[in-house]
Amino acid sequence: xxxxxxxxxRVVLLDPADRILLLHGFEPDExxxxxxxxxxxxxxxxxxxxxxxxRELAEETGIRDVALGPLLWTRNCSFPxxxxxxxxxxxxxxxxxxxxxxxxxxxxxxxxERRSVAGLRWWTSAELLATRETVYPTRLxxxxxxxxxxxxxxDPLVLAPEIA
Numbered sequence: 001x002x003x004x005x006x007x008x009x010r011v012v013l014l015d016p017a018d019r020i021l022l023l024h025g026f027e028p029d030e031x032x033x034x035x036x037x038x039x040x041x042x043x044x045x046x047x048x049x050x051x052x053x054x055r056e057l058a059e060e061t062g063i064r065d066v067a068l069g070p071l072l073w074t075r076n077c078s079f080p081x082x083x084x085x086x087x088x089x090x091x092x093x094x095x096x097x098x099x100x101x102x103x104x105x106x107x108x109x110x111x112x113e114r115r116s117v118a119g120l121r122w123w124t125s126a127e128l129l130a131t132r133e134t135v136y137p138t139r140l141x142x143x144x145x146x147x148x149x150x151x152x153x154x155d156p157l158v159l160a161p162e163i164a
Contacts, residue, residue: 005076008090009053010040012072013063015100018148019122022135023060028082028115035134036121038092053093059108061120069094070152075137075159082112090137094152138162 013021020038027033041056043049050068058064073092078085100122109117123131125148128141135141137159 005087005089007043007049007052008040008088009043009049009056010038010090010092011053011057011066011068011095012038012092012144012147013057013061013066013095013097015097015122017100017122017124019100019124020128020140020144021061021063021100021120021122023120024118025116026118028112034118035136036123037136038140040090040092042088049091050093053091053095057095059110060113060117062108063097063099065099066095066097069096071156072147072152073137073143073157073159075161077137077162077164079162079164082116091156092137094147136162 015021022036023039025035025037039057039060040053041060043052044055047055053068054064054066057066070093071091072094075090075092076088077090078087080086125141125145128135128144131141137143139159143157
């Protein structure tokens with residue numbers, strides 16, 4: 001039986017210098033398996049994707065002073081994590097902040113996030129393009145460069161599914 005698809009809202013958060021905030025995650029039972037990803041998570045109850053994006057951003061970073069911008073991208077992904085397979089329908093929203101925090105406020109973390117998030121970092125587009133570290137979505141470096149060069153797409157881009 002296929003796993004139920006989890007509805008997820010993610011935030012492409014940019015600071016005044018156009019750096020993107022990414023969280024540093026790892027497999028709880030194998031801490032050497034690491035990657036970077038945008039803040040966000042699953043919808044709770046009857047909340048909208050927009051409400052979930054803002055709630056998740058606040059829970060994962062402590063940043064609350066943002067106005068959510070347009071929906072940029074959507075994608076479906078499937079991956080193993082913490083002993084199970086996750087099937088996700090992810091929506092990525094643009095947001096900007098004047099506050100470039102350097103320490104994660106972990107008080108809003110779930111138990112799983114406490115076991116699998118090592119911290120955060122602001123990345124320039126050039127740093128993302130040059131890194132050999134794993135970043136999700138895998139095309140994020142090019143997507144960010146296009147976003148900064150051309151602005152948000154008129155209609156959200158549907159990214160190719162990613163299956164790990």
